[in-house]
Amino acid sequence: MLLEKISSSLKEAMINKDSFKTSVLRMVIAAVRNKEIEKKGKGQDMTEDDVIDVLRKEIKKRKDASEMYQSGGRMESANEEEKELQFIESFLPAQMSDDEIKKIVSEILEGFVNPTQKDFGAIIKKTMEKIGGKADGSSVSAIIKDSLGK
Numbered sequence: 001m002l003l004e005k006i007s008s009s010l011k012e013a014m015i016n017k018d019s020f021k022t023s024v025l026r027m028v029i030a031a032v033r034n035k036e037i038e039k040k041g042k043g044q045d046m047t048e049d050d051v052i053d054v055l056r057k058e059i060k061k062r063k064d065a066s067e068m069y070q071s072g073g074r075m076e077s078a079n080e081e082e083k084e085l086q087f088i089e090s091f092l093p094a095q096m097s098d099d100e101i102k103k104i105v106s107e108i109l110e111g112f113v114n115p116t117q118k119d120f121g122a123i124i125k126k127t128m129e130k131i132g133g134k135a136d137g138s139s140v141s142a143i144i145k146d147s148l149g150k
Helices: 002-015 017-040 048-071 075-089 098-112 117-131 137-148
Strands: none
Touching: 002 017, 002 048, 017 048, 017 075, 048 075, 098 117, 098 137, 117 137
8 A cells, every 4th residue: 555655664764764764654644644544533434546636636735835936936845845856756656648638528428418618527437447546637627628628
């Protein structure tokens, strides 16, 4: 499981006295644990997709922070955020190519009679269920919008 991989990486980083990796992995594990507590409160169990979702949110936080630092002229801080972002991305499963996503979207669109922008929510939901954590939601959204625009 992904969480086990992250935990073992944390142990390894601590043994190697790698303060950067230790710090980032502790933040990631804390975010996962918070999500786990939230799900248990709703009577649900934590899934692999939930862990991937947490990683994506952590990556997005760092992207946003990096952009903010860059716009403020703080390049050293922006570079640090980028470094953390890339390290967290290394734990995500391999991402699907745009062509693979387009193929799945076209298969899902076949199930709709004259799909329009009104069907966007249902289409993206079915697509994300099929793709799982193998693609970023924003790229899937862009591909669906492009497909509906035809």
